[in-house]
Amino acid sequence: MKRRTFIQSSSALAAALLLPGCATSGQSGPEKTRLRTAHIGLGYQGSEDMKAIASHPAVEVVALCDVDANFLKAAHEKHPGARTFVDYREMLREMGDDIDAVVVATPDHTHAPASLMAMEMDKPVYCQKPLAHHVSEAREMARVAKEKNLVTQMGIQVHSFYDYRLATQLIQSGIVGKVHTVRAWSPKNWGYDGPAPTTSDPIPASLDWNLWLGTAPDREYVEERYHPTNWRQIVDYGCGTLGDMGVHIFDTPYNALELDVPRTVVNECRPPNGYGFPENNLVTYEFPGTPYTGESLKWVWYDGPGAPAAHPDLELPNGETLPDQGAVFIGDKGRLLLPHFMQEPRMIVDGEYQDISTEIAAAAEALQLGTPIRNYETESPKHYHQFVDACLGKGSCSAPFSYSARLTEVILLGTVAGRFPGQTLHWNAGSGRFDEEAANKFLEGDYRKI
Template identity: 75%
Template sequence: MQRRRFIQGSSLLAATVLLPQCATSKQGKADRLRTAHIGLGFQGRSDLEAIASHPSVEVVALCDVDARMIAEVQGTYPNARAFEDYRVMLSEMGGEIDAVIVATPDHSHAPASLLAMQMDKPVYCQKPLTHHVSEAREMDRVARERKLVTQMGIQVHSFYDYRMATELIRSGIIGKVDTVRAWSPKNWGYNGPQPTKSDPVPEALNWDLWLGTAPERAYVEDWYHPTNWRKFLDYGCGTLGDMGVHIFDTPYNALELDVPLTVMNECRPPNGYGFPENNIVTYEFPGTDYTGDRLKWVWYDGPGAPAGHPELQLPNGDALPEQGAVFVGEKGRLLLPHFMEEPRLIVDGAYQNIDAEIADAAASLKLGEPIRNYASESPKHYHQFVDACLGKDETSAPFSYAARLTEVILLGVVAGRFPGQTLHWNAESAQFDEAEANQYLAGDYREF
């Protein structure tokens, strides 16, 4: 079988991933969308169910490197063809696929998505959009050039309370914002040593395909696949990459931020293998219409997060939500729990009643009454993508937005390699002023 480079002419992934010659793309009918699903682990199955619940969707292909994952869902979609290699799937079924959903570990997001986009396929890709900054910029570029429908999997972006908070901040309820503090106590880090053992690879798992473009590494049972890969540099993006994308999303969107001027991470020294278990990442952003001349953003993650700070103290001695964000403005603070709770206004150390403001915002956005049920609300973000592919809607988290949000997140991840050092980011050149940090903006891609 003849093979070719999967990104011809790209400075990002050229000379990395090989695949069979691809079939010509064929447009789907206006009243249905034929979908292919890459990655069928926990999140992939959730994505599959949400996409397939749209009445216009026909699932035609399922792909996972672990045959056990395919077996768990194939009975529900008996007419879908099964594959272990997404390159083969896209080669053999290119003309029968209208859109691709990617829910692999982070390091495979860009290789799979870019290949599909180069075949002019709309793509729904899970968060964070990519594993490296260079990949995020490339995905944005390709999507724009090919005018593709795209959506990043940040389902809560479409939820009532997040849209409400965005409207309240833009209405000036706390004036111009000068600081955002956000947190998650999740621990997608690892401070221990690398394993020295290796285990037999399960017969159902193609370990070489799971590694994909990542460096060669021995299989260790229950260590990377199927759930713990987020902890490790080669595959995930730590807690910041997992929860930061969700919790950054609303403040980032509400304040119309772009990329930061500087970033600094207070964490343990790098060990070259796992992400730090605790991070305090401080960004400085240029000002916008909704902020002061500069915006300070502080992210806390890991066990015990967030660290105590006066701006995080709540009235009546209340405990902070387990995860969330606080906007600090000229007139007060707005607390936004994560998730499915209304934002709360705090002025002069006391909660303020904002029922009227919330009612006005809900009316303005045509939100109706809040529905705080994840199972019923989550599919809306997926259905928005399907409808956009069918020309009936627009996506709210296209790659043009998602790539910049992901870039912000990944700059904080890179800063973890240089604890306590302020790194200066040049948005135009997509480089740090500190040259030693630039080696972590792109991957050293393995051929597989």
């Protein structure tokens, strides 16, 4: 099923399921006192999302959905009053009026189908990162959210953390001048350079494999190859390390510099094998300039074992080792190192650290950040609660689909470039297509009917 058919079918199906009383939830609608949530995907990340959302005192978890009976059982034990489902379509169809918001924490390839159906039913959506599996899906999700004026949020929890907000303020204050280059890295390995499996294993009785595959191509089940982990490595389901850690680490520089989408992208990686993402990627983007950059911006991403490669921009004072993951802003007044995560940014000029305590204090005061709290367990729920509060008519979200779809598009262009190693691809933001026609086939998927 082609993208257009999928989108039309999804929209038509959702429209047919609408029941009286489904109201659009805008970014600043009337205040409510309770939010009834439905959760699609209850595995490792999904259970954490459910825990964080449910920790808000106004939330009532009313529906749970997972294709794995074990995950569903564990979630139901925490929320015994919620109804349980294996198929999210049935959940949305049967509980339309009883759901106020939907949380999606499935593998990447199901983000768009589930989110779009919920949004077509006028439900606010919190969707895990990356927002979608294909560029066409990210754009469609942003379009529907805007058209319906829905509260939306992508699950990049660190977006709301102290040090990332601080770094954004510092960069926009001009602390390193106009930024001409960003270098970002993660040594995580969500790639797979091996061959596709040639054998299969019995499908566990607890797993609905057909529904797990969803709209992705049919494939034999292989134990520990796809579900519940390692699916990020496979092109049909995940988005590699770029889609996992890249979204988090790109977020602050992307937001701080007010970037849009790139003009060009090139990925230095091994030849594509049609099955797994490359284990090492060196992706270079060229972005149009903004008020915080030079005439253009060069962005270099390194991932996989051994990342990043040595470069003068990444040399630290006193021979120090780089943080395991992070980013460096390089401007005409110096460099700003931003570790990932929960570490204060540090400025480097002429090979020496600079005392920027005064600038940090001013930035923190401007944002009313208060004292730094570097505790993931206490800080992580803030991003989720921001979504809940927005649904209740109290404020807005900082990573709505209008923003996160563009950020996701940047990420996905890098994964598409991995299909054409060493070739510079030219992106036309207006048309949403590459100048190189061969690359355009990877902007959307062939959707299997289920």
